[in-house]
Amino acid sequence: MGAALERMLGALRTVKASGAEHREEAVIHRAAERAWRASVRAAKWLAIAGHTAEFALQVAFFTVLAVGRARVASGAIDVGTLIAFLMYVFYLVLPLQQLISAVGQYQVGAAAVARIQEAERLPAEPSRPAAALPVPGAAPAELEFREVHFRYVPDLPPVHRGVSFAVPPRGMTAFVGPSGAGKTTLFSLIERFYDPTGGSILLDGRDLSEWDIPQLRSAIGYVEQDAPVLSGSLRDNLVLGAPEATDHEIRRVLSVARLDDLVARLPRGLDTLVGHRGTKLSGGERQRVAVARALLRRPRLLLLLDEATSQLDAVNEAALRDTVAEVARTTTVLVVAHRLSTVTLADRIVVVNAGRVQAVGTHTELVAADPLYAELAATQFLAATL
Incomplete structure (x- = not known):
């Protein structure tokens, strides 16, 4: 019941x-x-x-x-x-x-x-003693997938079939491809919500299985597609992953995420309750809260899942897009992209299709060299930027 x-x-x-x-x-x-x-x-x-x-x-x-x-x-x-x-x-x-x-x-x-x-009897996340790993915020992360295979359960078809690509430190990498290609699952594997059934994923040259999971996730800022907001105050949601954040740091991310005007309008400011699952906030405000929450952790690797700015108006989206571009200068940023504004900002684009990496390159290179990307570009009016 x-x-x-x-x-x-x-x-x-x-x-x-x-x-x-x-x-x-x-x-x-x-x-x-x-x-x-x-x-x-x-x-x-x-x-x-x-x-x-x-x-x-x-x-x-x-x-x-x-x-x-x-x-x-x-x-x-x-x-x-x-x-x-x-x-x-x-x-x-x-x-x-x-x-x-x-x-x-x-x-x-x-x-x-x-x-x-x-x-x-349900399987639990593996736990190992924390090793001497780089501390969060020390340097941008370097990521590499080596022949990664993955399926959710044995009786389902594989999601990934030998995925390989490398992401250097700093810059923005966009993942594009048709629905069901396995783009979102890539981020779940990076966060170790699942472990690959074959191959390896390396962060800073170290296999993810060797990382202490809490320390691994402390280096990653993760913005989910539906931008969930928890019951409680706005402050509670912002400091969820950074409980020691100072007021100065909170004000900084509020300004970056264009939330300072919202806080000024709220009756109790940051201590205003946002309701069950953030029902007192609009969809765009919840997305900005999710972005601010991720940025407050000062991540070495920022994951933006499935257009985490899709519900923002044009002005706020442009401002936040510029912010992400600025963050990409000092942080490694990965984003699942479907929109022109995101794809054209990326330093490199990874085309994923049927569980494999089909091509890697810039927007201009891929429109000329990869038929799938050219079709996606034409359908979504990306080719108009050439």
Whole structure:
């Protein structure tokens, strides 16, 4: 039932806009009914067990009483012995009731333990002691993919089939290609949300498997496609990855991300609550918060996923695009790109198709040399810049 509620409440506007309130209500009602039936079934069996035990004890009491009465009448035992046996029966009632209750509670606990053990069997992220690695912010990162193969699960087709490319320190590298080519998954592999099934990924010449994961991620600024914002204050969201950030550093990234005007309008400034999943912010404001959050970490490698500025107006997009270009002078920037403004700013472009790197070059070189990129350029009016 909780999963059904989360499914509906997590996309409440979509449900309303689609006119699907009644259908979703029926889904939640069916889930609630299943939960109710399961609870009633469990309560029924517990009640049957408890009442059966009580009935058995009553039968035992009357059996002892009847047999004892006959034995007393025949002179085989005296009344005191009969009373003693009856007291024994009374003393057994409470422990037996507690035993029956314990069996029922054990069944409930065993089900909970089984779910916990199921969660414990899930694979966890590897952990290794932190090595003597370069500290975040020391120098721009250098990245290299060597014949990387990857698939999410064994029964699905591979996402990457021998991906190889190198990204030198500094500058912006854009990844382009048709949908489903595996561009977004490249960033997940860099962040080690997944590990490749073959090949290797090197950061500063060291395989990612040798990096301590927290230290690896501390060197990376990651801006997701949907730019999630957590419940809490605007300040809480900005310092999520840099809790020791000073007010001066926060003001700097607010200015860079064009958020200073927003903060000035908010009733409590940075301490204003942004609502569940940032519902009090517009889509463009959430994107700028995500960019500011990544920049506040002073990353050595900045990952911008799937046009993280797509919901900005032209003025703010141009300003933030210039900011990213400025950041690329001192930081290695990777971006999944679909738009003219992003592609033409990139120092190099990696064309990904069907899980492979098809070509690498500049915009001008690829329009002339790579048919897929030329087609994408013509479709998206990129060729107009030549």
